Amino acid sequence: MTSSSDLEQIESRIVSLVKDFAFLHADDSVASSCRPIADMVAKQAVTSSEGGKRLRALLTLDSFRAFASEDVRERDFDALLDLACAVEVFQTGALVHDDIIDDSDLRRGKPSAHRAFSTGTHSEAIGHGLGIMLGDMLATASVDIADKAAPKLTHGSDVVAALLNMHREVEVGQVLDLAVELNPLDDPDELVEASLNVFRWKTASYTTIAPLEFGMLAAGIGKDDARKQALAVGLPLGLAFQLADDLLDVVGSSSNTGKPVGGDIREGKRTVLLADAINAANDTQRRELIDMWEADSRSETQVKRAIELFEQTGAIERSRGRIADLWNESKTAIETLSLSEYHESLLIEACSRFVPSIHVQTRA
Amino acid sequence: MTSSSDLEQIESRIVSLVKDFAFLHADDSVASSCRPIADMVAKQAVTSSEGGKRLRALLTLDSFRAFASEDVRERDFDALLDLACAVEVFQTGALVHDDIIDDSDLRRGKPSAHRAFSTGTHSEAIGHGLGIMLGDMLATASVDIADKAAPKLTHGSDVVAALLNMHREVEVGQVLDLAVELNPLDDPDELVEASLNVFRWKTASYTTIAPLEFGMLAAGIGKDDARKQALAVGLPLGLAFQLADDLLDVVGSSSNTGKPVGGDIREGKRTVLLADAINAANDTQRRELIDMWEADSRSETQVKRAIELFEQTGAIERSRGRIADLWNESKTAIETLSLSEYHESLLIEACSRFVPSIHVQTRA
Incomplete structure (x- = not known):
């Protein structure tokens, strides 16, 4: 590794x-x-x-390394x-x-x-x-x-089919992401469900599920098993990754993400964090949050206030908990794959890159 | 047929x-x-x-019919x-x-x-x-x-590679089409060259070249020959098709195209028709055309006036001539393919669908 x-x-x-x-x-000819x-x-x-972190490419390589025999690893x-x-x-x-x-x-x-x-x-x-x-x-x-x-590659045509399916899934995810923006804010449970559903399509699909699947297929695992295992490990991992990314948007700094802090709030994005905050808020806080998100734009003061409310309502802690649970689910799925101890820890380390914040959580 | x-x-x-x-x-799960x-x-x-005319699908089928043996035709x-x-x-x-x-x-x-x-x-x-x-x-x-x-299909993997190349070529064509909009109007020869170049990428690529190529590949022709022959027949045919389509925009009616007449003029598109008109115009007409196209928009009166100028400068006749020449080039290329008389006339008829206006031209 x-x-x-x-x-x-x-x-x-x-x-x-x-x-x-x-x-x-x-050799393409183009008018001067x-x-x-x-x-x-x-x-x-x-x-x-x-400038990308290349997490998806790295996971593809490590998934292949964890599942392929040594000769296939070198040859392909x-x-x-x-x-x-x-x-x-x-x-x-x-x-x-x-x-x-x-x-x-x-x-x-x-x-x-x-x-x-x-x-x-x-x-x-x-x-x-x-x-x-x-x-x-x-x-x-x-x-x-x-x-x-x-x-x-071994199972090359299945790899191409899986890649095309990945394209499709992300496109579905983008549509659902736009659909969520049209949902009302008065049912936070529905918003949590819809947001996690968007994460499955828009993020987990190509961030964790497909890279794991590609590595498994190329290592020689049949397509049904590869799909099943990639979903078992990659779906919770991908959800955890997106939750961690959304969290970073409110607790991180601009130099980490290349984007200004609170960008999701400024854009009025409907996130799991927001839904958790609305869910746990008292009446005044709830009204305040909904009013902010229903407005056309949010000021810098409002962005700061929203982060404060995410903190006060326990939404940030709730997200940390969700991330830890999903990461455990993913790890448990890895442990059932009957890999050698070496390859299991290789895969766990590869997957842990998607939840860097988890170290804080487990130490807490 | x-x-x-x-x-x-x-x-x-x-x-x-x-x-x-x-x-x-x-079986995709989506939040309600x-x-x-x-x-x-x-x-x-x-x-x-x-609601499409399906010209490209029809040409794919007819190209296959013209080149495939009877058993392959039925089987595939x-x-x-x-x-x-x-x-x-x-x-x-x-x-x-x-x-x-x-x-x-x-x-x-x-x-x-x-x-x-x-x-x-x-x-x-x-x-x-x-x-x-x-x-x-x-x-x-x-x-x-x-x-x-x-x-x-025979040569199935070459077919997929050709399809991906077709996607790429059209994307290149769209970029070039946008680039042409930024070109100055004072060099009509350059505009003709650039516009025909855009037609090659944006239109001929997927309208005629690729459908011919797909049919040939699936009929068993090797990829280099298929590419060469598809270009020889399809490139002039595709250019003729786009010229005919642009012509229809100024001489056709809204019910033929589903779009209002003069739409390209209204949008200020830089077409071969425009370049031919500028080329053949006298100084007053040239200034009038350039002023219209350099403005942010064109009124209905101006659209009518532009069509009048296309007519008066002979640009419309020039386009008809271009279309006839390109169609002859395409037919000549078909005639060198050593097809049986039956299959040759099948392919010529299939290709002639792209230049319906040619009947007017040959009768003239």
Whole structure:
């Protein structure tokens, strides 16, 4: 398990794959007057691909290592590395579209793709259009990369089918995420249910379930077993990850996330944290929260006040508890996989990267 | 060659495939509060899929018929039908994104998807976000459909690779199309070159080249030959098709296209027609055209005046000439393919659907 060297390999391979697969190929003929914009998009494809934590690629590699025999591990590593990068390329594309949908200016501390394009073309409309296209291209590149790697992997065609299913699941998740924004706030239990459901589709799908599944399939596990096991381990893990991410948004700092603290609150996102707060609030606090979220926007003072209310109502503690329970569920599922002690601890360590806050929790 | 029965089969198969592949599967669990929006998106996926002329699916089938031996034709027809539908599903998704980029209210005479979503959710922002997602989903479904059909086809993995390349080419084309909008209007030769280049990527790629290529691959032709032949026949044909489509926008009627006449002019699109008009115009006419196109919008009177200028400068006649030349180039390429007389005329008839206006031209 050499994550730092894994990280270096992933990082350089992503750049090279994005250059090869996304957008123009070397022999493509393009009118010279359109070249500057074409080059701008190609450059942004690389810029948008930089700076991720690569958690999904790392999990793909470690899942493969935990389940594959030694000879398969060595023989198929390069193809698997490409598959791991395909998940990251997919994410980059999904985030480009996500930033358009949320009208976000920043991503990973840099201008979001559509903003960069708007600046570069001096046109909001064209910048926006180019952003939609960059997202489309990276989605295509993700499948293309996996499709080229698949013939060199065990169960290669099942891997491609699983990747396409992953694309679909995240798209479903985005739709559900938008649907939640239309739900009323007066039924917090329903909001918790709906938010966790969104997490399953929008986050767990490609963050934990699919990477685990890819590693298992390529290691030789049949598709039904791989799916079942990936869900058992990856679904609670992915939910814990998103809860931890939402928590970081209110207790973290801007330098950790590349986004300003309280961003979800500022956007008025309907999160599990909010639902837990509304649920545990007294009448005055509940009214205060609902009024803030029903308004068109929230001031900096209100953002701070909301975080205070999340704290006072115990919603933050509740989220920590949820994360700990889900992480235990995931660990228990790993323990039933009959892995060797070495491979079991390898997989547990790989999965624990998704819940860094858990160390605080277990020490508490 | 039974196009009307082909059309019926394509139409009913598309609906069934979109229901099966796009968005939710039967056993997917979704929070009840999000169901109404999920159902709205699923319904719109079908609505957006209706009403196409299915030219691309028909060409896929006819290309296969022209090149495949009789036993392959019968054995693989069902899988090929799915592949043909995958091209149509791709197009539907691309048009959903195209309508967002162009901010179009109408598509095939009905509200465009993002408009329908905006109305349905009473929110421009959410409608817009759901539109981006519907386009993403249909793109994923297109690959998924082809990927499931591929193992039942000759050269199935080459077919999937060609389909992914088609996705990429159209995405490149959309970027170039946006780039052309930023070009100055004072070099009409450059504008003609750039516009034809956009047609190659944005239109010919998936309208004629890929459908011909899919049919050839599935008929057993090797990938290099299939690519070369599909380009030789499909590239001029696709360019002719787009020129004819642009022509229809100024000489057609709203009932033919489902869009108001002069829509491209109203939007200020930089077309080959415009470039030809600027090229052949006298100084006064040239200034008039450039001023109209450099303005933020064009009135109905200006749209009529522009069409008049297209006529007076001979740009419309020039386009008819271009279309005739390109169609001849495509036919000549077909004639070098050493098909039997029957299969050659089958393929020529299939290709002639893309240039319906040519009958007028050849009679003239």
